[in-house]
Amino acid sequence: MSSDFSLDRRSAVPAVIGNPADFLIIGGLSGSAKDVGSLTNESPNVYLLGGAMGAAVTMGLGLALAQPTRRVLVVSGDGEFLMNSGSLATVAYMKPANLSLLCVDNGCYGETGNQVSATSRSTDLELIARGSGIDHACTVQTGSEFAAASKLLRHPDGPSFVLLRVNNGPPPDYRRNFDAVETKAAFRRNCL
Amino acid sequence: MDTEVIKTETWAELLYDSLRELGITIFCYVPDAGHRVLIERSISDNNVISVPLTTEEEGVALLAGAHLGGKRGVLLMQSSGVGNCINMLSLINAGRFPFLTIVSMRGDFGEQNPWQLPMGQAVEPCLMAMDTLCLRIETREDIPSTTEAATQMAYKSDQSVAILLSQKLIGAKPF
Numbered sequence: 276m277s278s279d280f281s282l283d284r285r286s287a288v289p290a291v292i293g294n295p296a297d298f299l300i301i302g303g304l305s306g307s308a309k310d311v312g313s314l315t316n317e318s319p320n321v322y323l324l325g326g327a328m329g330a331a332v333t334m335g336l337g338l339a340l341a342q343p344t345r346r347v348l349v350v351s352g353d354g355e356f357l358m359n360s361g362s363l364a365t366v367a368y369m370k371p372a373n374l375s376l377l378c379v380d381n382g383c384y385g386e387t388g389n390q391v392s393a394t395s396r397s398t399d400l401e402l403i404a405r406g407s408g409i410d411h412a413c414t415v416q417t418g419s420e421f422a423a424a425s426k427l428l429r430h431p432d433g434p435s436f437v438l439l440r441v442n443n444g445p446p447p448d449y450r451r452n453f454d455a456v457e458t459k460a461a462f463r464r465n466c467l
Numbered sequence: 468m469d470t471e472v473i474k475t476e477t478w479a480e481l482l483y484d485s486l487r488e489l490g491i492t493i494f495c496y497v498p499d500a501g502h503r504v505l506i507e508r509s510i511s512d513n514n515v516i517s518v519p520l521t522t523e524e525e526g527v528a529l530l531a532g533a534h535l536g537g538k539r540g541v542l543l544m545q546s547s548g549v550g551n552c553i554n555m556l557s558l559i560n561a562g563r564f565p566f567l568t569i570v571s572m573r574g575d576f577g578e579q580n581p582w583q584l585p586m587g588q589a590v591e592p593c594l595m596a597m598d599t600l601c602l603r604i605e606t607r608e609d610i611p612s613t614t615e616a617a618t619q620m621a622y623k624s625d626q627s628v629a630i631l632l633s634q635k636l637i638g639a640k641p642f
Contacts, residue, residue, distance in 0.1 A: 299535075299536075301532065322535060324558070325561070326557050326558070326561065327528065327554060327555050327557045327558035327561075328554075329524065329528070329555070330524075330527075330528035330531070330555060330558050331528075332528075333520075333525040333526075333528040333529040333532065334528040334529065334531055334532035334535075334558075335532060336518075336529055336532060337493070337528065337529035337530060337531065337532025337533035337534075337535075337536070337538075337540070338532035338533065338535050338536045339532075339536075340493065340516050340518070340529075340533060340536075340538070341493070341532070341533040341534075341535070341536025341537055341538035342536040342537070345536075359522075359524075359525065361521030361522055361525070362521065362525050364521055365518070365519070365520055365521055365525055368518075368519060369518060455558075455561040455562035455563075456561075456562055456563045458562075459534075459535065459562045459563070459564065462535050463534075463535060463537070466535060466536060466537070467536075467537045
């Protein structure tokens with residue numbers, strides 16, 4: 276694994292997101308759900324996925340289109356972004372100004388035993404986002420880039436994409452709620 | 468909708484108008500000849516968000532997200548796209564999200580392309596295995612009532628519902 280995967284996600288993800296109350300947040304399955312759950316204690320502006328891998332980006336797009344005056348943030352891992360990389364084209368085509376995407380890229384499948392993913396060998400998801408038509412995009416490899424990335428997630432003329440390179444260490448130790456009906460109802464009560 | 472309108476509109480125009488009357492404002496789709504009129508109407512409708520997808524499963528997740536944000540939508544797809552959606556329906560089931568899709572059937576009544584038969588014939592068993600209710604439309608006269616029934620079951624009873632447009636309605640493509 277190359278040396279640019281050096282940040283610890285447990286401190287890097289909160290630093291890049293900043294105040295989570297600035298967003299409606301869709302959290303991708305497994306490690307990303309723990310990143311977001313630990314940061315927010317699953318406040319009602321957060322919906323965490325627990326399966327349906329590949330859903331996070333377009334779920335965030337649907338929410339952003341339905342709530343154009345709210346800022347929507349999708350947080351997920353390199354595995355999920357790779358699975359449905361076509362959804363980046365769908366996002367770019369629709370060009371929702373209020374949608375931001377944060378990919379926590381640890382270069383591996385952490386939930387299943389740290390098997391390496393394509394991003395640690397050959398694939399650059401920032402270039403895929405840019406090639407799809409998402410112009411506001413950056414990669415974060417050191418702490419000095421946190422502030423600029425945090426600002427990009429709040430770009431008023433989105434969509435925007437942040438690739439956050441982290442090491443293959445564990446996500447925060449957090450027991451998240453797997454009741455997808457209860458969290459849906461809480462989200463809608465808060466949002467609508 | 469009065470019977471005079473039903474007589475003069477094509478089935479596709481009638482279907483689009485029915486969906487709009489039921490409050491559907493997001494139309495997402497992978498382009499499909501059977502849905503051509505609905506797709507074109509959605510693009511030219513200023514009060515609708517029209518979303519072309521790269522694969523049908525994106526539409527399942529997109530509509531769940533739209534529901535979190537309080538909007539009603541529909542996924543338009545050909546029967547071949549149903550196979551691309553199966554695991555994504557886990558999100559609909561687990562979260563008891565409302566879900567409405569309209570499937571233009573291939574591999575059905577009078578199909579002439581053998582590649583269409585495997586998925587076409589598997590549409591109902593696959594959807595039913597994922598707890599999606601299937602309502603079939605074979606005649607133009609059934610469009611308003613079936614569309615209303617499906618939409619209410621989806622958005623009032625939080626069900627996953629598919630309307631299957633038979634090749635008896637849309638015709639079998641000649642080869």
